[in-house]
Amino acid sequence: MITASAPGKLVLCGEYAVLDGNAAVVAAVDVRAIATVTVGPSAPLIRAVLDAARAHGLEIPSEVAVDTSAFNVGGRKLGLGSSGAAAAAAAALVIQHSTGALDVALAWRIARDAHRAFQGGGSGIDVAASTFGGLLRFSLDAEPAQAPPLPRDLEVLVVDTGSATATQGFVDRVLALPDRAKRLAPIAAAAAAFLEACERDDANALLAAVEHACAGMRALGLAAGVDIVSAPHARVASLASAHGGAAKPSGAGGGDVAVAFVPRERAAALRAALAAAALPVVDVRLGAPGARIEP
16 A cells, blocks of 8 residues: 655745745754555545546546544644645655655645635645755755754744644735835845845845844734734744844744744753743644655
C-alpha cells in the first residue's frame, strides 16, 4: 500500500504582504500529514485534490484518507498548516499511484490548485512549504525557491499562544483595506530585510527585521480592526526582547503560534521564561523535507 507524507509550515516573515505579490519566507516543520488509499469517502479538500489530479490526466485511486492528528494539541490545531500539508500529501500519493514516481513540481501544481479551489483563494505559501520542504522564498509571481539559511548564531523557538484562530476573516478584512498597499509596505520591507540578513548571516539584522515585521503586523491589525498581534503574541515578543531576541506571530496571527528568534546562548533562559508565563515552546524543527513517499 502506498503511503505519502508532507510537512507542516511556519511562516517566518512576510505574512499578509505576500498576498500583494511581495516575497515572504516560510519553513517546513517536522510535523507531517500522512496520506493513504482508503475505501471510505474522501474529505472535501482531498476530493478537490483528486479532481485536480484528474484534470492533469492522472489515474486516481477511488478514495484517499489523510491523517493530520500530529498537528493537534489537546484537540486544538496549532496553526502549522495542516490543510496545506494534507493537500500536498494527497497529491504526492496520487502521482505515485498513477505514474509510479513522485514528481514534486506536479504535486505542487495539483495541491496548490486544489487548496485554492477549496479555500476560495490564498497565496499557496503553506502548500509550497509542504510540497518542497526546507526554507523557502515565496512570492506569487515566481516559483518557490530555497532561501538562504538562517543566521547561525540564532535559535528559533515556536511558541504556543494557547488559542486557535479562524484566519480567513482576518485576511478578508486586510484585503478590504482601501490603502492596503501602504499598510503592507512595512511588512514587505521587513521580509526583504529578513532575507538579506540570512544572505549575510547577520543575526542582529535579522532580529531587527523581525521587530519591524511585528510592528507592521500590529499596525495592520489596528487598521483592519482585527487582533493580529494578540496579547499572548505581544507577551512572547516582550519576553524575547528581554532575552536579546525578537518575536512575531507566524501566519495570520490572533492566536496559534508565535516564532521567536534568540541568540543561542540565551535560548534556554527564554524557554524557561516562556514556560513560566504559560507560553510553552512547541517541539518542532525547521527545514523538514517536503512531500515524499514513505517506505
